Amino acid sequence: MSSTLVNAAVGPSAVAPSPVSKLPDVGTTIFTTMSALAQTHGAINLSQGFPDFDGPPELLERVNYYLTHGFNQYPPMMGVAPLRQAIAQKVEDLYALKCDPDSEITVTAGATEALFCAIASVVHAGDEVIVFDPAYDSYDPVIRLQGGVAVHIPLTGPAFGVDWQRVKDAINERTRLIIINTPHNPTGSVWSEDDIHQLRELVSDTNIYLIGDEVYEHMVFDQQGHTSLCRYDDLYARSFVISSFGKTYHVTGWKVGYCVAPEQLTTEFRRLHQYVTFTVNTPVQHGLADFLQARPEHHLQLPDFYQAKRDLFCELLAPSQFKIRPAAGTYFQLLDYSQITDEPDHVLAERWTKELGIASIPISVFYQDAEHCAHKALRFCFAKDDATLRQAAEILCKL
Numbered sequence: 001m002s003s004t005l006v007n008a009a010v011g012p013s014a015v016a017p018s019p020v021s022k023l024p025d026v027g028t029t030i031f032t033t034m035s036a037l038a039q040t041h042g043a044i045n046l047s048q049g050f051p052d053f054d055g056p057p058e059l060l061e062r063v064n065y066y067l068t069h070g071f072n073q074y075p076p077m078m079g080v081a082p083l084r085q086a087i088a089q090k091v092e093d094l095y096a097l098k099c100d101p102d103s104e105i106t107v108t109a110g111a112t113e114a115l116f117c118a119i120a121s122v123v124h125a126g127d128e129v130i131v132f133d134p135a136y137d138s139y140d141p142v143i144r145l146q147g148g149v150a151v152h153i154p155l156t157g158p159a160f161g162v163d164w165q166r167v168k169d170a171i172n173e174r175t176r177l178i179i180i181n182t183p184h185n186p187t188g189s190v191w192s193e194d195d196i197h198q199l200r201e202l203v204s205d206t207n208i209y210l211i212g213d214e215v216y217e218h219m220v221f222d223q224q225g226h227t228s229l230c231r232y233d234d235l236y237a238r239s240f241v242i243s244s245f246g247k248t249y250h251v252t253g254w255k256v257g258y259c260v261a262p263e264q265l266t267t268e269f270r271r272l273h274q275y276v277t278f279t280v281n282t283p284v285q286h287g288l289a290d291f292l293q294a295r296p297e298h299h300l301q302l303p304d305f306y307q308a309k310r311d312l313f314c315e316l317l318a319p320s321q322f323k324i325r326p327a328a329g330t331y332f333q334l335l336d337y338s339q340i341t342d343e344p345d346h347v348l349a350e351r352w353t354k355e356l357g358i359a360s361i362p363i364s365v366f367y368q369d370a371e372h373c374a375h376k377a378l379r380f381c382f383a384k385d386d387a388t389l390r391q392a393a394e395i396l397c398k399l
């Protein structure tokens with residue numbers, strides 16, 4: 001059909017009405033905005049959470065192998081069997097959970113898709129979901145898309161801990177789900193065994209589900225263990241546990257993650273997953289399966305690898321004016337700038353990107369209401385080459 005015919009049918013000035021948005025208050029995410037600003041101004045980009053180094057060469061080689069040897073058609077909806085088996089083995093080795101790769105593991109298009117499907121699996125109109133602020137930005141909109149209500153509870157103190165009394169007070173018969181993110185983006189805090197104990201006390205006689213957003217599971221420092229929900233049988237029985245190969249293997253652009261959940265939760269999860277993405281690209285899944293089986297030491301060494309980067313970044317910044325509490329996990333370091341300026345964090349993040357050539361993320365964007373953020377802090381990603389971290393620290397020490 002020619003364009004003349006299309007225009008004649010619609011009319012020269014016809015404009016489609018804007019859809020009535022289900023998320024009218026949501027704009028472009030801060031991560032996209034700050035990365036674009038960093039690019040425009042040629043700034044060192046410590047804003048968005050991605051490494052500036054590549055994934056392991058052997059993993060790239062395995063994916064390339066499958067890409068060039070005919071593994072390019074639809075894989076099974078739940079993910080290829082060797083990858084699900086390798087995930088099951090890893091979960092058993094690390095967390096002593098024996099789960100069935102056929103009925104409890106689903107490979108997803110990044111943790112983002114897994115979060116969407118897990119939330120949508122259990123949240124119905126009017127249900128309440130507890131999230132802890134500062135919170136990763138995808139939780140709240142997905143809850144609202146289900147007609148649910150996100151109940152935001154602030155983490156407290158310089159260590160960003162959970163105020164368990166507030167959680168207890170927030171729980172009622174409408175509470176359907178609690179979303180836990182440990183290690184935590186953006187604060188770098190990690191849950192302790194005591195947190196798990198408190199959670200257990202609160203949910204044991206309820207129908208509340210749990211999501212464990214554990215995408216930074218291999219970035220827990222100072223010999224602390226990762227309190228995966230997979231470790232605790234009673235909690236796992238009500239949980240969707242989500243992780244991301246993008247974070248673990250320095251390949252965030254591949255967008256491959258997974259969800260481990262008991263059979264009855266996985267059944268519902270897959271009902272949605274099959275109509276969201278149906279499945280995830282074939283050669284990457286096979287490449288990941290090979291690498292997971294052949295090189296388990298990669299994820300075992302990851303805590304030391306990132307701890308060294310955290311230590312380097314914090315040491316380099318020791319003479320600066322920032323107040324620093326080294327991250328206990330993740331690849332993010334919060335820097336408290338209250339001794340330098342009292343500007344709002346979003347203004348400062350933008351100004352430093354433009355004027356100093358260093359991009360970060362303001363912590364207030366992780367709050368339901370930026371006004372409720374009492375912290376003067378910016379989040380810096382230290383998943384960068386040491387040379388980049390040195391360059392960044394040099395700039396920040398001059399302030």
Ligand SMILES: Cc1ncc(COP(=O)(O)O)c(C=O)c1O
Pocket residue numbers: 049109110111112113136181185213215243244245246247252255256257
């Ligand atoms: C806490 C948290 N959850 C989920 C995700 C999304 O992970 P993916 O890139 O695998 O979708 C991220 C990415 O930054 C994150 O920080």
